[in-house]
Amino acid sequence: MDDSQRQLLEEPFRASLHRTRRGAHGRQLTYVETHAYIRRLNEALGGCWSYEIVEYKILDTEAVVLGRLSAGDVIKTAFGSSAISRVRETGETISLGDDLKAAASDALKKASSLLGLGLHLYGDDATAPSERPAEISRMPSAASSELTPTLPTVPTKDQPAGSVLTQRQLRAIQGLSTQAEISEEDLGKWVRTTYGLPVEELDRRQASEVITKINQSLAAGNGNGRAAGGVQ
Numbered sequence: 015m016d017d018s019q020r021q022l023l024e025e026p027f028r029a030s031l032h033r034t035r036r037g038a039h040g041r042q043l044t045y046v047e048t049h050a051y052i053r054r055l056n057e058a059l060g061g062c063w064s065y066e067i068v069e070y071k072i073l074d075t076e077a078v079v080l081g082r083l084s085a086g087d088v089i090k091t092a093f094g095s096s097a098i099s100r101v102r103e104t105g106e107t108i109s110l111g112d113d114l115k116a117a118a119s120d121a122l123k124k125a126s127s128l129l130g131l132g133l134h135l136y137g138d139d140a141t142a143p144s145e146r147p148a149e150i151s152r153m154p155s156a157a158s159s160e161l162t163p164t165l166p167t168v169p170t171k172d173q174p175a176g177s178v179l180t181q182r183q184l185r186a187i188q189g190l191s192t193q194a195e196i197s198e199e200d201l202g203k204w205v206r207t208t209y210g211l212p213v214e215e216l217d218r219r220q221a222s223e224v225i226t227k228i229n230q231s232l233a234a235g236n237g238n239g240r241a242a243g244g245v246q
Contacts, residue, residue, distance in 0.1 A: 015059075015088055015129075022058040024130035044135055048119045051126050058131075059085050065122055070114060072098070077113040081121030083129070090128040094121025099189075101182055108186070179214075179221035187213060187221060190228040 027046045034042050055063050063085040070079040078095045096116035099108040107113075127133050191201045205213050209220050216224065 015086060019058045020130065023054065023126075024133065026134040027054075027132065046132060046135065048122065051123055051131060054131055055085075055126065062086065065125075067118055067121075070117070072110060072114075074098075077110065077117045079114065079117045079121050081118060081125050083122065083125035085129070088129070090125045092121050092124035092128065094118060094124055096120060101185055103181055106182070108182070177218045179216045179218050183218065183221040183225065184214065186225050187228070190225065190232070194228055194232050196228070 027050060031046050031050050032044050033047060034044050036042065063083065065081060065083050068080040068082050068091065070077065076095050076097050078093060080091060080093055083090045083092075094117045096113045098110070098113050100106060101108060123132060127136065187201075188198075191198070202213060205211065205216065205224065209216060211220075213224075
């Protein structure tokens with residue numbers, strides 16, 4: 015790795031890429047989404063890098079992965095983690111796959127920081143803030159140099175019209191709305207305008223449509239939208 019590559023890696027992300035989320039004890043944490051790391055690695059290294067998951071474990075409360083970032087003869091490894099998402103009432107896991115993807119993205123960021131990438135976001139903390147729940151990315155294969163954003167979904171195949179939405183669907187709608195920074199009031203207005211019902215009275219098929227719409231808005235980069243701007 016030459017000096018120009020290292021200089022580009024260590025260059026701080028521009029402020030327009032900064033995102034914030036609420037952390038422990040009400041703290042506001044700043045992070046940059048995973049795709050920006052991928053783009054910077056590609057720019058600095060010309061795509062000549064790879065990332066793989068060396069090992070992973072599912073614990074009681076979190077998913078943990080060990081990731082390895084390779085760039086030529088330079089290899090960096092780091093652990094990443096993500097809390098296991100569960101349905102509050104039942105404790106049922108929502109998607110271990112998404113939790114592992116989030117942990118993989120966290121490990122990639124931490125391994126990248128060992129090359130100086132995003133190091134300015136760490137400040138005085140020992141670890142940089144994870145972007146979850148604001149954004150989740152697909153866990154890459156060993157030879158991959160690009161992550162594709164993906165978002166949590168709830169299996170909803172063949173949902174009959176007229177049956178009341180499940181608690182799992184309701185929690186998914188609430189969680190995705192929070193992720194997309196859509197207020198409860200704006201979500202309620204949009205649902206009433208579209209279906210003539212409050213969120214809690216949607217049927218399963220309608221709830222599936224709402225989940226899909228919010229996911230589509232998030233995938234399109236409308237995560238900071240409001241009302242019709244956030245759910246289209």
